Amino acid sequence: MARAKPVVAIDGPAGAGKSTVSQRVAEALGFTLVDTGSLYRAVAFLAAAEGVSLDDVAAVEGVATRAVASGRLSLAAVARPDGPGRVTEVRVGGLFPGDAIRTPAMSMGASQVSAYPGVRAALLDLQRQFGREGAVVLEGRDIGTVVFPDAEVKVFLTASPEVRARRRLEELQARGVEADLASVLHDVIARDARDAARSIAPLREAPDAVRVDSSQLDREGTIDAIVRLVEARAGR
């Protein structure tokens, strides 16, 4: 059945500017932003909190499955504190873990657990529930390929590793996390390799996605290009 409002899938590697761009696109359209990476981060966070080794695939899969089934891990759409529209926040046991899921260690942990099939399966429905009605922007890695292969608009947002590392470093520094460019670039390349090489839901571009390279466009240009794309598709 056709949705009244579109599902907008924005996939791409870490540091391409996805979070800010997706947020601004959702805001411009009055859609809800669904940050799917936060779910993988929350699984790594929960496993660590429960003393489960991230190398133990079955145990981590068990943590994710139980947490979703019991409602301990959930997504909530909340009004944005700093602007119009709504955004999802991940909840762990009713609490918002906030920046605790945004450390470099949780980035690596999320990348690791996201390769586990049982973790991806556990998180699939949670993501689909939010998109079902449309009027959403989902930001992730496999939205246009796996979660919503029927998304009305698919964008693959990318940028060179150097540009992405520089942006990530600025984000970390803005949050007071100490880091240097060489190690951030190393992490970016390592995560790319892992995200692209895994056999389960590797990072790849949907054949019908529109590729937007944000190393060549400034932020406003990138946001504009995507909003125009959505409007053009909706007008058909």
Ligand code: DC
């Ligand atoms: O977008 P992010 O940096 O918060 O994502 C954290 C990790 O989760 C990243 O290494 C890839 C993974 N991820 C995924 O596999 N599928 C998604 N839809 C979103 C994120």
